């Protein structure tokens with residue numbers, strides 16, 4: 001199942017001593033301070049750690065939304081730091097799905113249109129796009145709210161739209177920043193089952209930031225961040 | 239992709255109705271006001287220029303009374319028909335001279351009456367003052383010499399007395415004199431200063447003098463120079479001749495004056511020039527205001543739009559794809575606004591020129607300039623912030639405040 005069994009293939013993800021610093025001089029903050037991490041195909045990684053420990057920053061780097069100040073990020077052996085903006089965009093388009101901590105849905109745009117958006121850039125035709133977007137909304141239990149705009153949806157519902165948008169493209173890797181943060185416990189379980197299903201049945205690699213140990217239980221591996229670097233990294237037994 | 243982008247841009251326009259409308263409105267106002275202003279200015283200028291041309295830029299007027307002392311002074315001896323003949327005969331730069339005398343009189347036909355100005359003159363009057371005979375004819379030699387009571391009506395007098403009816407051959411009463419209508423002049427309409435230029439009638443000078451005025455005085459001489467460029471020379475020559483005839487020594491203030499239409503038209507030319515400059519200035523300001531309006535709306539939404547760009551980039555859009563969408567949006571709104579602005583400006587100026595009896599001239603160059611300016615502003619402020627945002631890391635665009 002893991003790439004370790006197929007040593008000829010480069011690991012899906014490898015962070016090598018990655019730093020992300022903001023500000024200068026005395027005011028300098030290191031959101032990431034020499035974080036190293038390797039993730040193989042098919043893993044379901046839960047990223048945990050105190051608030052401000054650099055989880056979101058790490059996920060942004062993994063999602064090619066942000067560039068490290070120092071260190072290397074290899075995606076399937078390719079040094080992401082050497083890619084152009086357009087190449088990064090294509091990488092995001094074709095391999096990644098991202099659920100933001102703050103959702104980042106388009107305002108005044110219906111749920112189904114929000115979910116369709118990544119498919120537009122993948123050149124999926126109109127009818128097929130609508131079909132897949134509706135299916136993704138069904139999977140997060142929001143088919144009945146398809147024509148509502150974010151302003152008409154609750155926080156939890158917006159979060160589920162954001163999840164639907166991330167999974168609609170069937171990405172190789174799903175990066176989710178606290179995807180259950182705004183949900184009630186029943187919904188949480190539902191979403192986690194969906195993620196586990198995506199991971200097990202479709203082989204989608206998942207990296208999920210969470211504060212909740214319960215949620216981390218669904219993962220196959222748990223990575224703890226502290227002050228911008230990996231503090232502990234352990235497998236989770238089912 | 240172009241097609242998908244176009245659809246996406248149109249959807250964005252519809253989705254953000256308010257912003258789209260305000261942007262369009264800015265362009266409509268900018269383009270519309272410039273076109274209206276300049277078209278009106280050009281209309282006014284054309285009207286004044288027309289009128290001067292109608293009066294004749296080679297026209298000179300000789301009248302008794304000292305220069306620049308208000309209306310002709312009564313102490314100055316009147317002009318005589320011989321003065322007209324002398325000028326016509328002796329001044330080389332003069333083409334025609336029309337001696338005239340006028341007074342107001344009540345004219346009556348049937349049960350209609352109308353108070354108007356009666357002018358006694360010769361056939362030269364029609365040529366020098368550029369009144370075309372629209373109906374009937376001008377005076378015959380016999381009528382002129384014999385002082386027969388015939389008259390040629392101005393368009394207004396004809397309308398007041400006859401309405402749509404045929405005035406030719408009708409006998410009207412002019413003051414106490416019965417007079418038969420032999421012609422009608424083509425209308426000139428209102429002058430720049432609101433005077434009705436067609437509210438008068440003309441009869442042979444001899445008839446006017448004998449039957450209406452009761453004296454042989456001549457009020458004014460309308461003189462045409464042989465060409466537009468000759469008016470100054472004609473003026474000098476007429477002054478010299480009249481000094482001689484009226485025995486006024488060289489240093490003395492003359493008791494007559496010679497007015498040169500060229501001078502008047504030059505003055506009006508400066509006025510209309512200033513008018514055009516003024517309207518042009520107002521137009522430039524309104525264009526600027528419209529431009530600032532567009533800019534404001536665009537800049538106000540920059541944060542939201544930058545975030546939107548961040549979202550699109552994050553889910554895999556390339557910078558160029560996002561830019562194309564924003565470009566299509568900006569161009570669509572600018573074009574729409576420009577079109578509406580042109581329609582709006584032309585409608586306003588059309589209505590206004592009709593109401594003010596001015597010619598309506600469409601000025602393609604101004605339309606192009608106004609359109610280009612507004613479109614540039616619209617595209618620049620819609621597109622440039624987008625271009626900046628599309629070069630950011632998605633996370634920076636998403637965090638934009």
Ligand SMILES: Nc1ncnc2c1ncn2[C@@H]1O[C@H](COP(=O)(O)OP(=O)(O)OP(=O)(O)O)[C@@H](O)[C@H]1O
Nearest residue numbers: 022023029030031050051052053054055056057058
């Ligand atoms: N744009 C930025 N400018 C300055 N400092 C930043 C910026 N983004 C993050 N940081 C800092 O980097 C550190 C890590 O932030 P990050 O968002 O990764 O934390 P987190 O682990 O996701 O926290 P939380 O659990 O609260 O979401 C924080 O101290 C934060 O203040």
Ligand SMILES: [Mg+2]
Nearest residue numbers: 055056101177
């Ligand atoms: Mg976070």
